[in-house]
Amino acid sequence: MKSHLVSFVLALIGCLFSIYMQSMAYWSNDAMLWYWVGAILSYIFAAGSFITLNFNKNKDSVLSISCLILMILTVMLILVTVFWTAFIIIAGQSGM
Template sequence: MLKFNYFSITGLIFAMAGFVFSIESQNMEYLGENRSTTMQWYWLGAILSYGLSLASIITMLLKLNSMNNSGLDYILRTTSTLLIMVSFTWTTFIIIAWQSGV
């Protein structure tokens, strides 16, 4: 039976939530009245994406200090790392594209 630490699953949950906010941050711009453009929601989505990704990194670093890592821990950590990289890259790309006026 595979054993895992709750830091691993918590890190994955944070990474998945950060990934969702990175994808949806550009759509959150239109959450104003009558689908008007409001940048407060846009920035909130970007901040949540970065914040949840950083929370995932912190929980993974807390797990690294543990000496008993199972195979499932490595799989969860690899999946979390991939989601974090995509989240950071996509959110940064969207912010740069918005700033340049594309």
């Protein structure tokens, strides 16, 4: 359960970076440095969450209901993080 919680927290942090990365573009006047830092960190945390989730899957043979729900929420957060970050990057590059 503890390792599933770590994976969920990593996915939650990645999702928060994904949500706030667009406003991070205005942190400096010169370049989009913080925008890209936020995008990279959201992908890193999502990947870390996915990796820890895969390690957890191999260790546990029987899952409780709470672990299963936590795994489903983690996968949903990972997908939201990856797709939202990609959408914001594509929209930003197209000039929207």
